[in-house]
Amino acid sequence: MAAARHAGDVQFAEPAVSVRNLSKRFGSTQALSAVTLSIARGEVHGLVGENGAGKSTLGKVIGGLYHPDDGELEVFGGRVRRWDVRRAQDAGVVIIAQELSLVPALTVAQNVFLGRERRTLGVLHPGLERRYQELERVCGFGLPPDVPVDSLPIADQQKVEIMRALARDAKVIVMDEPTSSLTADEAARLHDIIARLRSRGTTIVYVTHFLEDVLEHCDRVTVMRDGQVIRTADTASETKASLVEAMLGEPADVLLPERPPAPGPDTEPLAEMRDVHSGDRVRGVSLTVRPGEIVGLAGLVGSGRTEIARVLFGCEPADSGRIVFRGAEVRGASARGSIERGMAMIPEDRRAQGLVLARPALENVTLPHLRRFSKAGVLARRAERSAVEELIEQLGVRPRQVDGDVSVYSGGNQQKVLFAKWLLGRPELLILDEPTRGVDVGAKARIYQLIVGIARSGTGVLLISSELQEVVGLSHRVYLVRQGSLIGEMASADTSVDVVLQRLFGVGDTPTTSTPSGNGEDV
Secondary structure (H helix, E strand, C coil): CCHHHCHHHCCCCCEEEEEEEEEEEECCEEEEEEEEEEEECCCEEEEECCCCCCHHHHHHHHHCCCCCCEEEEEECCEECCCCCHHHHHHCCEEEECCCCCCCCCCEHHHHHCCCCCCEECCEECCCHHHHHHHHHHHHCCCCCCCCEHHHCCHHHHHHHHHHHHHHCCCCEEEEECCCCCCCHHHHHHHHHHHHHHHHCCCEEEEECCCHHHHHHHCCEEEEEECCEEEEEEEHHHCCHHHHHHHHHCCCCCCCCCCCCCCCCCCCCCCEEEEEEEECCCEEEEEEEECCCCEEEEEECCCCCHHHHHHHHHCCCCCCEEEEEECCEECCCCCHHHHHHHCEEEECCCHHHHHCCCCCEHHHHHHHHHHHHHEECCEECHHHHHHHHHHHHHHHCCCCCCCCCEHHHCCHHHHHHHHHHHHHCCCCCEEEEECCCCCCCHHHHHHHHHHHHHHHHCCCEEEEECCCHHHHHHHCCEEEEEECCEEEEEEEHHHCCHHHHHHHHCCCCCCCCCCCCCCCCCCC
């Protein structure tokens, strides 16, 4: 690591971006709380923290995607009073967010220069391809300029976002998890570009989970936890272990219900994945879930947790390997087939993937189960309503009306409606992807009780959560996921959040070629 890259060896000029007592709330969630931070001109500044620590939210405030509720934002010494993406770009600040913002039907070159086309009296100037080739020589991504971006894989679409930021000659670039979809070679090329930008005086705000990248390529690093800044330091004075320790802090007191007894190792598995591959996001995954067992998948953003769950459920195809459910191999897996076999999946985005917000609670709950309440194509409305009323009462959904407008429910009550939707089918395997995301503390506690109760009834549960305490505290066993592969398996009773987090960040890694055993042994 070159010493010249670190702030302790370089005297930076005045700040490019300063925030003072900055706060941002989303409903009942305090995403940022009185954040004060100064980012110098010409530095690469890392933002790190656990999932939900507030680092991406801070980056989006700086980039104009979010407007702060309180506090001050200064850009190049001028206080910002009105701030959005357009004003940020006009001021020389560009953000590359995790959520891609490309126009699918436009070509790569058209997306790269969108809004920056050269024109006179409304007439576009020719030469777009020439300008693109000049930019491509800088980036070296090898993307064809004339193909629609919706024909590209996600990794290539992320490169288009990077090129678009560079095309704007930005003075400040916020990069939110820019390498999450890139290969090692592509990430190395991006870091070379960052180094060249830094040498030209460009400021980079680098939001990432990859601590090695922060230590190698950033001048300073800010650690965040629970929406607050814990500390800012030169990366030369930090290690992976010190960053992880700062990110963890003291363990929070979360009251988790007692797990049901774990099924014995001789219990026949309910669901299995055997050396399953799917594209480049699921790589040789082998796991088991037994009846009445809660099995966790722990990993960082972009690690492949959701992709593993989607392949198991049949939303994504498996290229190779075997998926076995109740002792029978599943061939030609599909979501519909999985539901009919006795699986259910609650997705991480309840509003986009789980609920039909324009329809009432009753219709949302019974949508996958209409055959159960129909005969000769006619719905038995009384039986349908009675079944939903019973579940809404059991789960404590508020309001208790089955005809309630789901779009105005709180996050916690929307999530409970989503649970009701799948519990109505009495699944044998329930896959939960971020089941408590965006819900308040009270709703979270009730969902914990619900998950434990589901397992106690004999249903197998596969649990994905960015809150490691949630995964470790609820699960009997935890599989560790990194870059689409399982790198370890731990019995939750024998591990802790800090051990899991250190393993996920690669602190103290030792090479292994073992495969998960399914009996709680670390690999």
